Amino acid sequence: MTPTFSQFASSVETETAFDVLAVARQLKSQGKDVIELEIGDSPFPTSPSAVEAGIQAIREDRCHYGPSTGLPEFRDAAAAYVSQQYGLDVAGENVVAGPGAKTFEQLFCEAFVNPGDGVLVFSPYFPTYPPNIARRGGRIVLSALTQDREFRPNLDDVERFLKEDPSPKAVFLNSPHNPTGGVATEEDLQGLADLLRGRDVALFSDEPYDQMVWRGRHHSPLALPGMIDQCVAAYTFSKSFSMSGWRLGFAVSSPAVIDLLAKLTNTTLSCIPPFAQLAGAEAMRCDLEERDRRMQDFQRKVELLVEALNQVKGVHCLLPGGSFYVFPAVADVCNRLQITSHGLAMFLLQGADTDRGVACLGGECFGDAGQGFLRLSCAEPDDRLRAAVDFLAEAIGRTDRVNAYLDENPKFRLVTPYSM
Numbered sequence: 121m122t123p124t125f126s127q128f129a130s131s132v133e134t135e136t137a138f139d140v141l142a143v144a145r146q147l148k149s150q151g152k153d154v155i156e157l158e159i160g161d162s163p164f165p166t167s168p169s170a171v172e173a174g175i176q177a178i179r180e181d182r183c184h185y186g187p188s189t190g191l192p193e194f195r196d197a198a199a200a201y202v203s204q205q206y207g208l209d210v211a212g213e214n215v216v217a218g219p220g221a222k223t224f225e226q227l228f229c230e231a232f233v234n235p236g237d238g239v240l241v242f243s244p245y246f247p248t249y250p251p252n253i254a255r256r257g258g259r260i261v262l263s264a265l266t267q268d269r270e271f272r273p274n275l276d277d278v279e280r281f282l283k284e285d286p287s288p289k290a291v292f293l294n295s296p297h298n299p300t301g302g303v304a305t306e307e308d309l310q311g312l313a314d315l316l317r318g319r320d321v322a323l324f325s326d327e328p329y330d331q332m333v334w335r336g337r338h339h340s341p342l343a344l345p346g347m348i349d350q351c352v353a354a355y356t357f358s359k360s361f362s363m364s365g366w367r368l369g370f371a372v373s374s375p376a377v378i379d380l381l382a383k384l385t386n387t388t389l390s391c392i393p394p395f396a397q398l399a400g401a402e403a404m405r406c407d408l409e410e411r412d413r414r415m416q417d418f419q420r421k422v423e424l425l426v427e428a429l430n431q432v433k434g435v436h437c438l439l440p441g442g443s444f445y446v447f448p449a450v451a452d453v454c455n456r457l458q459i460t461s462h463g464l465a466m467f468l469l470q471g472a473d474t475d476r477g478v479a480c481l482g483g484e485c486f487g488d489a490g491q492g493f494l495r496l497s498c499a500e501p502d503d504r505l506r507a508a509v510d511f512l513a514e515a516i517g518r519t520d521r522v523n524a525y526l527d528e529n530p531k532f533r534l535v536t537p538y539s540m
Contacts, residue, residue, distance in 0.1 A: 301440020463532025
């Protein structure tokens, strides 16, 4: 007899981008030409100094256990990096290493959230937020991000949450934002800090796209007075230094919080591979010019994709403030074709053409507030980005194929039209 799974495990939903990635790769293995805009991975090679440092570290046998907090040289390098980049005043004692940024969602909740506590999440949201909050029995309270506000956080909702929730304990902030590309302004962060400062409420500041701000510059709430004691900010090397497969990141907070996060790391991960940390430390010291060139490439790709999408009838796309995603509104197209937005995404991949497809995600993969949108990454060559938009424009005119696809996949049929 197989033991029954826990209620939590039975309810967990995965990050949809990886599910669509699996379908796309299967179709490609069968010979279909798929333009992959579904996954948030850099198309560029790992920055060169990181590669050489990582290889040298392996040759020197830096392949054994290390401190759960991270190597001292990595922690010092990360502290110097964020201090220089974002005007912080932190040291190695403010840093803990991690396998990317995602794990810190879980560790943050383990550190601060008790069963029944309220956690405010801006929606659309990164899809691993709910399961990590659910692991601790927290209650998600949603605040909608809207296109008319450029997907910036609504501080009125934060104030309401703090006043009306029976047990407000945490806020999740992601800026630049995945999936919308919205960016919280410095004024937004100051207002948020003013609401939270001095309360028994913790802030998780998810900052993996910190170098991808296309207007102005990135600001971290850590830089605001008093917030380092209430805030955990998470960073990753996946985007800025094209190191997604190295699984390396770090979090910054007060020494007391960092010590606790290190204990939690010790009980789950033991430590982060030393050779990966040494590669990351070298990237932060030596590869900033390479990083900046790649960020310019990403910005150009974002602008190219937005301009092309806005030429498609029924599609409206804001130029995102940051990230390497675009989040076009396609409600008009979906209402006309009577297909959900994720149904439209899957039609573009599976049903629109026998020989070619485009892989992207429907906005509802990031919560109900994403309904009527698509998320497309820019991690393809420029000609492939243009080809993807041309394909979209042609595919939404193939109503016979849409109807056939809906007959085979009725779960994607749109029952209630999206509001415009």
